[in-house]
Amino acid sequence: MEHTIHYRGSAKYIASQELISAVNVAAALNRPLLIKGEPGTGKTMLAQSISENLQMKLIIWNIKSTTKAQDGLYVYDTVQRLYDSQFGEGDVRDIKQYIKLGKLGEAFVAEERVVLLIDEIDKADIEFPNDLLWELDQMSFYIPETGETITARHRPIVVITSNAEKELPDAFLRRCIFHYIAFPDEDMMKEIVKVHYPDLDKELVNSAVKAFYNIRSLPGLQKKPSTSELLDWVQALAIGGVDPELIENELPLPGVLLKKDNDMAMLQRRYGGEATARAGGRNLTRYWRG
């Protein structure tokens, strides 16, 4: 019974109950798990954590805007074969040596059950997910050049992440288990900071996290700071030896958190103090082009 596999989260990765249950459902039903969430909520880390916790090999397929579904299955190096034939090198009749398996193919032929991470699927073309439907459903594909069918020996645990840059096709969504990683709340965030920097002063972390959520709650921010920015900030505060009591009121080093001029200007209006001194001049071309 495959569903006895039970993911429980790992020491380096703090997962909510809901997320853990979604992972287990996906593993038991043998369906891809689609993870969405704000940047910096640890979507990619999840696959690593699953692989660590369940002691399975992790295969990562990074998707770029030019990635095609075919790349994940196999690539037939026609040009190499053509060159070989022209210069009489290699055994041209053996097509097999010109077939190179992609990441999905690799996951299928693996000796043991693996975790396959398809990272940022929404970066690819709109049709990309649809092109993979059959392969992910049946866990097999056919190579016409050699007449071979590659079938998964062990259905991999497929984790797919998306930043919601593109709408994914319905037919694809129907086959997935979906989970949205909500932005962590304050307590969870403290835990996360603790996991990354276990030695930091508790008071510093507490007030930094508090200030961080204050900033995030400013209405009209163009780019809300995310977890990774908070982590950088906390570290910067620790290195700079900033007094924890000053953090909430003065918001030192705001440049680590806010990356847009407009956001900086807004912070400046709200807080003043050190934030003002660092934010620089106001941005005049706020609204219209030109």
Next chain:
Amino acid sequence: MFTGLFYALRREGVNVTITEWLALMEALRLGLAENSLTGFYYLARSVLVKSETRYDAFDRAFLRCFEGIETPPEITEQVLEWLEHALPPLKMDPGAKSPDLNWSLEELKKKLAERLAKQTGEHHGGSQWIGTGGTSPFGHSGYHPAGVRIGGEPVNRSAVKVAAQRAYRDFRTDETLHTRQFELALRKLRLLSTAVEGERDVLDLEATVEATGRNAGRLELVWTRGRKNNIKLIILMDSGGSMNPYQRLCSRLFNAANKSTHFRDLQFFYFHNCVYEVIFNDPFCLRRNSTGTYDFLRRFGPDYRLIIVGDASMGAGELLMPYGALDWGAENEEPGLVWLKRLAGHFEHSVWLNPIPKAHWGVVEGARTIGLIGEIFPMFELTLDGLNEAIKKLMVKK
């Protein structure tokens, strides 16, 4: 089983399909809900709902189906945690161990539920609260003649309570948008074609094979152009005073469109309340920086997509009467409505985006003109749903 939930979900606009429903049944057969309503809630959500924007609809449907269903007191993980920080086991005087026989399981369960509801923190030692090393009937390592030992599989908060919190309300798609979301919506506006000029930088495999064959096997590479977006877009924005409340929203749309690099051509123009014989090149709407509307129509062919952004709210005279324009300098011999019809007739694809929520169109001050303009241009509200609808509309001919 649970068919009620299936239909409740569909009524709330979550288009659950049979495939997904069967997957849920399969999951239940495998026992993945862990026999608790909470487990079922998360299981059903992850199998049936495929977008965080529908989480809220799911919560509503779930509430409707399961509201009022009493679940047994579920022991929170927190309680288990309290118990982990335990005192050493309590040594009891054998004499005090006299079994107290006046209890029933039902009563005890009820008490546990009550106490769970009241207790808010850790507690160790003592006779009342759930904790360790005390004499309360609940907990472990303690002693009570009729105690309930708390342990075993952790379960979560009551599912109905979770659903009732409706934590995902913010993700409803009919909420208004961020720049990023605008960008994503605009990205759908595309029509790929190889006819657009550009570098020939993609290998044309078929032509290469053909050419190589003709060359008797000597490789000859043939290059072709990649497919590019062929969409040309004009955004015409109302810059009038009544638009001020929506400035932030419109500026987001502006920023998003401005950042989109995938259009073949993108133009911005402005008007004040309604389009007349001139349109303006910048939002200050000054005559010296304007373009004649006829020139505008000559310059941009009917294949441009037109998005007009405006509240469509004005005095009826501005729309219906010659010389009705609000501005001093305007000399509109023809009423605004005629000009709008001219625009709609010229461009094969056009939509009107209105920052006023659709629900208010019938009741706001400008209801009359909104109605009139809505007859000329397909009108959508400026929300994620509205924009997506509008873009779908722009992809097909009226």
